[in-house]
Amino acid sequence: MTLSGLDLASVDLTDPDLYADGVPHDCFARLRETDPVHWHPDSPVCRGFWALTKHADIAAISRDPKTFSSAAGFVFIEDLEPDAMEARRSMIETDPPAHTRLRRLVSPLFTPKAIAEYREHARTIAGGLLDHAFTRGTFDWATEVCEPMPIRVFTKIMGLEDHDAPSLARMANQLITVDDPELAPSEQDYARLRERGLEPRLVPFRSPAALDLFDFGRRAGDDRRKRPREDLLTRLVNAEWDGDRLSDLEFVNFFQLLIFAGNETTRTSLQQGMLALIEHPEQLERLRQAPDQIPSAVEEILRWATPIYYFRRTALADSEVRGRRIATGDKVVMYYISGNFDEEVFDSPFEFDLMRRSAGHLTFGGGGPHFCLGSWLARMQLAVMLEEFLARDVRLELAGPPRRLRSNFTNGLKALPVRVART
Amino acid sequence: MTETSADRVAVVVDTETCIGIGACVAAEPLTFEVGDDGISRVLSGGLLPRERAERVCSGCPSGALSIARAG
Numbered sequence: 001m002t003l004s005g006l007d008l009a010s011v012d013l014t015d016p017d018l019y020a021d022g023v024p025h026d027c028f029a030r031l032r033e034t035d036p037v038h039w040h041p042d043s044p045v046c047r048g049f050w051a052l053t054k055h056a057d058i059a060a061i062s063r064d065p066k067t068f069s070s071a072a073g074f075v076f077i078e079d080l081e082p083d084a085m086e087a088r089r090s091m092i093e094t095d096p097p098a099h100t101r102l103r104r105l106v107s108p109l110f111t112p113k114a115i116a117e118y119r120e121h122a123r124t125i126a127g128g129l130l131d132h133a134f135t136r137g138t139f140d141w142a143t144e145v146c147e148p149m150p151i152r153v154f155t156k157i158m159g160l161e162d163h164d165a166p167s168l169a170r171m172a173n174q175l176i177t178v179d180d181p182e183l184a185p186s187e188q189d190y191a192r193l194r195e196r197g198l199e200p201r202l203v204p205f206r207s208p209a210a211l212d213l214f215d216f217g218r219r220a221g222d223d224r225r226k227r228p229r230e231d232l233l234t235r236l237v238n239a240e241w242d243g244d245r246l247s248d249l250e251f252v253n254f255f256q257l258l259i260f261a262g263n264e265t266t267r268t269s270l271q272q273g274m275l276a277l278i279e280h281p282e283q284l285e286r287l288r289q290a291p292d293q294i295p296s297a298v299e300e301i302l303r304w305a306t307p308i309y310y311f312r313r314t315a316l317a318d319s320e321v322r323g324r325r326i327a328t329g330d331k332v333v334m335y336y337i338s339g340n341f342d343e344e345v346f347d348s349p350f351e352f353d354l355m356r357r358s359a360g361h362l363t364f365g366g367g368g369p370h371f372c373l374g375s376w377l378a379r380m381q382l383a384v385m386l387e388e389f390l391a392r393d394v395r396l397e398l399a400g401p402p403r404r405l406r407s408n409f410t411n412g413l414k415a416l417p418v419r420v421a422r423t
Numbered sequence: 424m425t426e427t428s429a430d431r432v433a434v435v436v437d438t439e440t441c442i443g444i445g446a447c448v449a450a451e452p453l454t455f456e457v458g459d460d461g462i463s464r465v466l467s468g469g470l471l472p473r474e475r476a477e478r479v480c481s482g483c484p485s486g487a488l489s490i491a492r493a494g
Contacts, residue, residue, distance in 0.1 A: 367485065
């Protein structure tokens, strides 16, 4: 890695093209080394912000929601007007104690014990997808395996029908493709927003697909109000926020959040995990010899994949991080993608090592109230996929170049063409 | 050395902070459970050897666990 020619003042971390050929690890390594609390100037995307790149700082800020708020300015780098925040707020954009109440409504469904009940269901799905794909020989790992898997598990937990999974997956995908010219919403999609008196800034991710998810959630929610069941959806429609039932807007935003979070992140981990195994065949062989190491392999894949590059906080009070003064109102962006490769925390961080002793990656966040709700669900699905993959005694090789999603937020792949090779 | 009850300590859950992630349940399934209220609780008589108690406290992502002070 050549770092000397890199001018940090001119690096634009908000530019989706910076991530086009891969995570810009050289930039982040340089930031960790020379300017770990970096003032990032205004960019075409947003006002200036603090870019935090050290593992320890990210953990400290995540655990201090009194100083670093998720509610005040939301969790994305973009600057939102008050009416946009009102229209888009969901659980991840609240602070304790309101957050705590919302979180506890849903957390009982995501404990290790609760998730274990879905393990065999996930295994059936993974096995079926692998068998189907392997019969074809050459296929796209990203769209044929990673896309259907998490949404089919999640519809089960949510209490939705199996046959709704493909359209839900499509809607969830479209939330995060607004910056990719190939997959961006069409003029017609934006026209649908305008017909309902909405501008893109007033819906989650500025994506018209959010409206489709809202409509879907509304229909499903109406059904559960009439016919309650033992499922997540029924819990949501009966949920209370500040003593009241969730309003229609609060409900559909919550629904949208769960569908997004329960789908996109696990999908990306499954994609990047397989790409890493293809690029490091010796690691796959080690795991084949020691399948009891799957839990540590899952943690390494999570670290390596880092599906979400960052989340943002807004300072509610003046504070100091590593001698830099952060003022009330400043934006603070926590680059998990950097913290997960912090040399101070991980030995040889750029080695993909499935037997690595866990040092606490930041893929589920740095701790604190917003720690990933679905962490056990994600781990379970990755473990089941590895188990089913190993049971089939094959390995995959690239059948074409992986194609990255154009995004400054997620590490997703649009395509991962592979072919089956016997071991 | 035989382990005596004196070596074992109680862990307490801060019910204001706990959001029921269940890291404690995964680490010590015989000592913790997450209830329907979304909050972890210590199962009756749940004492842990000090070292394991310290590990489970530091492993709580939301910082809701601590070792009960003696007396």
